[in-house]
Amino acid sequence: MKNNELKYGFRLISEERIDEISSISRRLMHEQSGAELLHFENTDNNKVFLIGFKTPPDNSRGIPHILEHCVLNGSRKFTCKEPFVELLKGSMQTFTNAMTYPDKTVYPVASTNNQDFFNLMDVYMDAVFFPNIYLNSDIFRQEGWHYKLNNSEDNLEIKGVVYNEMEGVFSSPEQILFRSIMKSLLPDTIYANESGGEPDEIPKLTYEEFIAFHKKYYHPSNCKIILYGDGNLEKQLAFLNEGYLDQFQRKEMNIDSWMQTKIPKNKSVELVYPLLEDESENAKAYLNLSYVVGNNLNPETVLGMDILEHILLGTPASPLKNRLLKENLGKDIFGQFDSELLQPIFSITAKHTIPEKKEEFGNIINETLSSLAENGINEQIVRASVNIKEFRLREADFGGYPKGLVFGLSSLAHWIYSDNPLEILEFEKPLKSIKEKIENGYFEGLIKEYLIDNPHRITISLLPKKGLTEERMLKKTENLKNYKSELSDSELNAIIAETNNLREKQIAEDSEENLKTIPLLKLSDLNRRSDKIEIISDDIDGNRSLLHTGDTRGIGYVKYFFDAQMIFQDDLKWTSLLVSILGKVNTEKYSYKQLSNEILFHTGGIGFSLDTFQIEDSEEFLTKLTVSTKALNPKIKDSNRLIHEILSSSKFDDKNRIREIVRELKSRMEMTIAHSGHQVASTRLLSYLNSIGIHHECTGGLEFYRFLFQLDMDFDNKYETLKDKLNKILISVYNKQNMIIGVTSDLDSEKLLKHDIKDYLMQLPDSKSSKQTITTTPKILNEGLSIPSRVQYVAQGYNFRELGFKHSGAMTVFSRIAGLDYLWNTVRVQGGAYGSFVSLARNGDTVFSSYRDPNLKKTLQVFQDTNEYLKQFNPSEREMRKYIIGSISSLDKPLTPKMKGSVGIARYFKKINEDIIKSHREEVRGTKPEHIRELTEMIVAVLEKKVICVVGNEGKLQKNKSVFGKILPIFN
Numbered sequence: 021m022k023n024n025e026l027k028y029g030f031r032l033i034s035e036e037r038i039d040e041i042s043s044i045s046r047r048l049m050h051e052q053s054g055a056e057l058l059h060f061e062n063t064d065n066n067k068v069f070l071i072g073f074k075t076p077p078d079n080s081r082g083i084p085h086i087l088e089h090c091v092l093n094g095s096r097k098f099t100c101k102e103p104f105v106e107l108l109k110g111s112m113q114t115f116t117n118a119m120t121y122p123d124k125t126v127y128p129v130a131s132t133n134n135q136d137f138f139n140l141m142d143v144y145m146d147a148v149f150f151p152n153i154y155l156n157s158d159i160f161r162q163e164g165w166h167y168k169l170n171n172s173e174d175n176l177e178i179k180g181v182v183y184n185e186m187e188g189v190f191s192s193p194e195q196i197l198f199r200s201i202m203k204s205l206l207p208d209t210i211y212a213n214e215s216g217g218e219p220d221e222i223p224k225l226t227y228e229e230f231i232a233f234h235k236k237y238y239h240p241s242n243c244k245i246i247l248y249g250d251g252n253l254e255k256q257l258a259f260l261n262e263g264y265l266d267q268f269q270r271k272e273m274n275i276d277s278w279m280q281t282k283i284p285k286n287k288s289v290e291l292v293y294p295l296l297e298d299e300s301e302n303a304k305a306y307l308n309l310s311y312v313v314g315n316n317l318n319p320e321t322v323l324g325m326d327i328l329e330h331i332l333l334g335t336p337a338s339p340l341k342n343r344l345l346k347e348n349l350g351k352d353i354f355g356q357f358d359s360e361l362l363q364p365i366f367s368i369t370a371k372h373t374i375p376e377k378k379e380e381f382g383n384i385i386n387e388t389l390s391s392l393a394e395n396g397i398n399e400q401i402v403r404a405s406v407n408i409k410e411f412r413l414r415e416a417d418f419g420g421y422p423k424g425l426v427f428g429l430s431s432l433a434h435w436i437y438s439d440n441p442l443e444i445l446e447f448e449k450p451l452k453s454i455k456e457k458i459e460n461g462y463f464e465g466l467i468k469e470y471l472i473d474n475p476h477r478i479t480i481s482l483l484p485k486k487g488l489t490e491e492r493m494l495k496k497t498e499n500l501k502n503y504k505s506e507l508s509d510s511e512l513n514a515i516i517a518e519t520n521n522l523r524e525k526q527i528a529e530d531s532e533e534n535l536k537t538i539p540l541l542k543l544s545d546l547n548r549r550s551d552k553i554e555i556i557s558d559d560i561d562g563n564r565s566l567l568h569t570g571d572t573r574g575i576g577y578v579k580y581f582f583d584a585q586m587i588f589q590d591d592l593k594w595t596s597l598l599v600s601i602l603g604k605v606n607t608e609k610y611s612y613k614q615l616s617n618e619i620l621f622h623t624g625g626i627g628f629s630l631d632t633f634q635i636e637d638s639e640e641f642l643t644k645l646t647v648s649t650k651a652l653n654p655k656i657k658d659s660n661r662l663i664h665e666i667l668s669s670s671k672f673d674d675k676n677r678i679r680e681i682v683r684e685l686k687s688r689m690e691m692t693i694a695h696s697g698h699q700v701a702s703t704r705l706l707s708y709l710n711s712i713g714i715h716h717e718c719t720g721g722l723e724f725y726r727f728l729f730q731l732d733m734d735f736d737n738k739y740e741t742l743k744d745k746l747n748k749i750l751i752s753v754y755n756k757q758n759m760i761i762g763v764t765s766d767l768d769s770e771k772l773l774k775h776d777i778k779d780y781l782m783q784l785p786d787s788k789s790s791k792q793t794i795t796t797t798p799k800i801l802n803e804g805l806s807i808p809s810r811v812q813y814v815a816q817g818y819n820f821r822e823l824g825f826k827h828s829g830a831m832t833v834f835s836r837i838a839g840l841d842y843l844w845n846t847v848r849v850q851g852g853a854y855g856s857f858v859s860l861a862r863n864g865d866t867v868f869s870s871y872r873d874p875n876l877k878k879t880l881q882v883f884q885d886t887n888e889y890l891k892q893f894n895p896s897e898r899e900m901r902k903y904i905i906g907s908i909s910s911l912d913k914p915l916t917p918k919m920k921g922s923v924g925i926a927r928y929f930k931k932i933n934e935d936i937i938k939s940h941r942e943e944v945r946g947t948k949p950e951h952i953r954e955l956t957e958m959i960v961a962v963l964e965k966k967v968i969c970v971v972g973n974e975g976k977l978q979k980n981k982s983v984f985g986k987i988l989p990i991f992n
Contacts (some may be wrong), residue, residue: 021046027254028261030057030812035768040447047441048251050261054241054270058431059443060248060303060424066114066914067137069248069256071148073433074275075237076210081225082217083233085120086182086657088162091234092118093159095143096150100534101525103143109840110540110902112136114911115422116340117425117963122202122215122361123278123884124436126429126989130422130916136258137251139539145264148238157227158522162849164230165222166522169515175497176222176504176515179874184811184855186217191489191809192694193293193306196744198356201310201367204478206379211361215480219810220496228891240268242275244435248424266658266907278362280312283476289376290481294808296974298989301958303372306482307350307381309598310367313357313470316434319443320450321466321596322359323409327454328466329357330405332392335620336604337401337613340368345386345680349373349381351732360433366470371687382479386472393466393467401613402458404620406451412625413447415650417916424613472627489808490975532896535635543901543945544700546908551942552934553915555924560774560782565761566925569770570917575624576653576765576773577918579925580663583743583758584630587720587749589796592630594728594745595753596719599628599645600685601670601746603676612677615666622943624650626666630719633929634712634863641712644760645753650918653769660780667754668783672743675748679735686728693725693990697813697971698857698869699807700990702780705815705969706865707802709822713865722805722990729992742974755785764921804970804977804987811853812972814870814879821864825958829943830951833907840906842889843868846882851875866962876970879978884963890956893949900949909945 021032030048038045043060050057075084092104100106107116107129115130127148129140151940153159165180189195202211214221247256295301313325331681332340342355351368358365418426427445435441454462504512519545556567602618603626605612619626627648634641647667649659672678693700700722707717719724730737765773821827838858849854853873860866861905895903915923927933968983977987 021253024717026051026120029053029266030257030261030588036442038442038445040413040566041445041585042249042322045442046892048257050240050265052270053265053268055245055265056244056437057247057257059253060246060427061232061253064249064423065132066130066422067132067134067251068115068128068130068422068428069137069141069144070126070246070425070428071144072124072126072244072436073148073237074123074273075125075233076123076275076278077213077215078210078250080214080218080221081223081229081488082164082182082186082214083225083230084125085186085216086160086222087226087234088120088125089163089182090153090159091147091238093163094152095146096152096157097146097536098143099152099697100476100530100538103147103538103627105840105844106535106538106902107140107143107765108906108932109836110538110905111140111904112541112546112912113140113706114909114914115425116140122211124199125431126432128425128428130425133541133545134251134539135545139541140537141256141259144889145260148384148413149240149264149267151234153234154231158525160227160230161518161522161524164225165866166518167515168519169512170519171516172509172512176500178496179852180897181218181220181848181852181854183222184219184852184874185872186222187219187874189216189853190219191294191807191811193482194691194694196291197306197308197369197480200289200291200480200482201308201365201478202361204286204480205284205310205312205476206363207284207363209278209280211278211280220597221444224750228425239271240265241271242273244432244441246431248426248428249288274880279315280363280476284478287477288479288481292485292488294481295484295486296478296806296808296991297486297987299484299486299808299991301484301486303374304379304484305349305373305375306480307370307373307378308480308482309385310365310480311471311474313364313366313474315362315363317438319446320453322364322444323450324454324462324466325364326357326472327405327409328357328463328574329355330409331397331401331463334672335401335616337398337404337407338399339392339397340385340388341386342613344370344381344916347380347384349377349384351584351683362437364801366935372683375483378479380479390469393472393759396461397463400617400621402463403612406455408620408624409452414463415573415624417918419606419919420913421435422914435836443763453966487724487809493810493973493975500548503628511942521801526845536898540902540943541905543904546945547912548907550911550937553920553924553927555928557928560761561778563756563759563761563781564765565774565777566928567770568764568917568921568924569767570763570764570920572766572917574652574766574769575648575650576656576763576769577921578648578656578659578773578777579762580647581631581762581929582647582753582755583944584643584645584753585791586752587643589705591745591749592715592718593724594742595645595749596630597682597685597728597742598746598749599630601672601678602628603666604681606671606674607665608671609665612674612877615662619662622651622662623653625660626663632715633926634711636862636931639710641715643715644929651771653765653819655907656773657776657779660776664780665782667750670750672746673737675812678739678742679732682728682732682735686725686732687726689950690991693722694807697807697809698815698871701813701815701971702817702867702869704803704805705817705867705967707798708967709798709819709865711796711798712863714796714798725990752789754791755787756781757786759784762921762925764918789986800967800985802966802968802983804972804981806974806977806987806989807991809973811872811874812870812876812976813968814873814876814968814972815867815968816880816883816963816966816968817865817867818962818967819864820860820866820958820962823958823961825864825961827860827862827864828951829940830947830955832910832940832944833903833947834858834952835891836907836910837903838886843882847873847879851878851882852881873972876976879981880968880983886963887956887960889961890953893952895949900947904945904947906943907947911941911944
């Protein structure tokens with residue numbers, strides 16, 4: 021298209037090259053409807069489409085969030101109950117989701133299959149513009165909230181997927197804190213309202229208010245559309261126009277400014293979060309100081325403040341973090357710079373402190389910042405932080421997320437406020453400017469302008485309160501009881517009728533006709549084979565090397581796998597602690613601060629982990645202490661130099677430093693537990709079953725958290741033992757014997773990397789250690805683990821290999837069927853949980869689980885009844901094809917060269933060859949309904965063992981104590 025040319029209703033406004041993301045960008049306007057579109061043309065076959073709307077909430081009833089859920093529950097063209105779920109079942113999507121932000125709602129999809137990409141766009145465009153919410157108010161009740169009353173004698177309850185989700189969100193102290201920051205700093209703007217919905221406010225939302233919000237904001241004149249990848253733009257424009265955008269006329273939106281122009285008078289806020297009755301309140305407070313930092317329309321300031329947060333709080337060498345730790349103002353110190361808001365917020369948080377230190381907390385921050393602004397920041401840490409930011413920008417490796425998704429969301433975050441969505445992606449200019457200004461006090465100037473001299477700030481104290489969860493639940497129960505007592509018989513009957521009507525609709529199956537409205541690929545549209553991951557086995561100085569080559573953009577990814585089979589079972593926790601400490605303590609040549617700066621200046625990072633690889637068709641597993649590094653190819657030599665320095669001469673004699681690391685590690689695990697209770701429950705459950713489960717529990721599960729807790733509580737007495745353990749383990753592991761090297765690089769750099777690695781290997785000790793045969797006796801505990809939460813995370817499972825069954829491709833398909841049909845309908849739709857899953861691993865480990873679940877025993881019964889579902893499983897050819905396509909999609913996720921290298925190396929250790937991969941794929945592709953029904957025996961055998969673990973509300977656990985071997989708190 022040429023500038024100002026009109027095609028399919030779209031006029032091309034501008035076109036420019038963006039070298040930073042290797043794309044040609046085009047801005048277009050759909051003249052009739054007012055929709056704006058941004059197109060990124062490049063060679064990436066993982067195509068992305070997203071449509072976003074400004075959705076400013078007027079209150080905290082969660083309208084944007086509930087609407088995000090509801091529009092995906094049927095539409096004009098796609099009349100089945102949940103098109104979104106049908107896409108998950110049977111699309112080749114590489115990403116499908118919807119997200120609610122404080123000020124916008126976004127609907128992104130991605131696929132490498134061109135026809136599938138158009139199918140996804142079709143469903144999403146119809147969902148946002150023509151949803152069934154106008155015809156079916158039960159969608160609002162199911163996803164948002166509704167009263168549940170089975171009969172007049174029952175207690176009145178509140179149910180709803182979003183309602184239960186937010187009950188879980190507001191159980192986390194960090195979430196309570198982060199959400200209060202915006203509310204306190206920006207009280208006169210939309211950011212004072214909770215777009216996700218506060219649990220106490222959600223039931224105030226009416227269906228009429230909900231519908232009015234969609235009418236107002238879900239219009240093309242208020243939307244931004246982004247297209248990314250190698251697709252045909254003209255076909256995409258024609259598709260978006262016909263039947264969608266051409267159905268609307270442009271309208272004036274009149275959305276008010278969201279700027280907080282008046283600095284709030286209130287400079288301090290005090291809030292509470294829930295603790296269990298048995299939990300100690302000692303040093304459990306949070307202190308936070310947050311600042312509003314200009315606006316997000318200046319890319320240089322945004323990038324500069326992002327780097328500044330890293331300088332001050334993001335590394336072991338960070339001066340502000342270290343000062344706060346030194347003054348004992350918190351057991352964990354962390355920062356955050358949120359630039360997605362119109363007015364970005366810079367936050368400093370001290371976790372696990374006492375409220376009496378609030379004034380000292382503020383004084384030390386101001387004193388430290390003033391000193392840095394006046395005397396200058398250490399140049400090493402500035403250069404290191406700038407380097408690591410530049411490395412990550414150029415690497416553009418987002419793991420499993422499509423690049424177009426990340427680029428698109430970044431653009432959209434600024435586009436909704438500004439007329440230039442591209443500036444945030446064009447990092448070369450602001451980065452060059454920042455680097456030129458470093459020597460002239462650039463970061464010191466940012467400190468002075470946006471922190472020291474900035475009056476737009478707030479101090480928040482978040483204090484623990486025992487029994488708060490129970491108090492709130494009791495209050496809710498009383499309010500519902502009182503409300504019910506005021507209802508007339510006719511009003512009660514109306515609620516009962518609505519409850520029954522909703523239940524009937526939830527249970528009812530979609531007709532074949534409605535299901536056929538969802539577009540579906542043919543099996544012939546799928547690749548017969550997965551992309552082969554080529555791993556070349558070689559030898560470097562007597563050690564096996566595993567090489568994968570690809571377009572790594574001049575970056576070398578190197579992993580050293582040190583044999584850790586000589587570690588005793590009792591030392592696994594110490595070894596897991598060791599890998600968390602390495603690189604963060606003094607060495608022979610460097611202080612831990614200097615070491616951090618060296619790593620960040622020369623490399624893209626050096627990491628340490630304890631990994632396991634279970635050998636195919638065996639109970640045996642390998643344990644490796646893995647060292648991972650990435651750097652520009654010529655800098656791998658520096659990576660190796662620093663790795664040797666760390667592994668050969670780390671010192672564990674700085675008692676206070678080790679204590680700081682232990683406390684930070686414990687704190688970060690607490691955050692994970694609060695957010696990912698289903699993973700905690702699943703990991704704990706698997707430790708009841710076998711040796712590898714015990715290993716994972718001891719090195720990263722609840723058992724490891726308890727180890728850290730006890731170590732922190734009795735650190736002075738255990739410190740000498742800690743030193744001795746870490747030194748002995750490191751000496752035993754760090755040697756050439758059985759060490760294997762993994763390399764991922766571009767072909768041209770292979771020789772250089774091998775040469776540098778050979779130089780490194782010559783420095784390594786070469787001594788033999790005896791391997792330990794670890795014998796563990798798993799014990800089924802069936803625990804209820806209490807946390808201060810209003811929802812549960814329920815897990816049940818066993819190992820099917822222990823029961824004589826073998827893994828098959830049908831199990832992969834069954835996981836999709838159960839997760840997106842049976843469990844989705846029973847645990848999520850009918851039960852109100854946010855999610856439910858089933859996992860069947862190749863080693864036999866099987867886990868059914870739920871996430872943010874208001875139920876417990878009811879969910880366990882659903883798991884138990886899976887066999888009845890399986891016995892009656894008789895899908896049409898089309899439905900079965902859908903599940904197979906979705907399962908193949910999970911096998912065909914696009915991988916970056918770095919990820920391919922990691923996957924290929926893992927397969928090598930697990931002895932999974934191409935024949936196994938091919939055979940599994942063929943089994944998946946050839947799965948028939950009878951193969952799924954044949955799994956009934958296995959599922960019955962697994963669930964008959966009644967092995968469970970539940971993380972959740974203490975009252976709920978006690979009410980169902982008969983199902984547990986014991987109930988105990990996670991936190992003390």
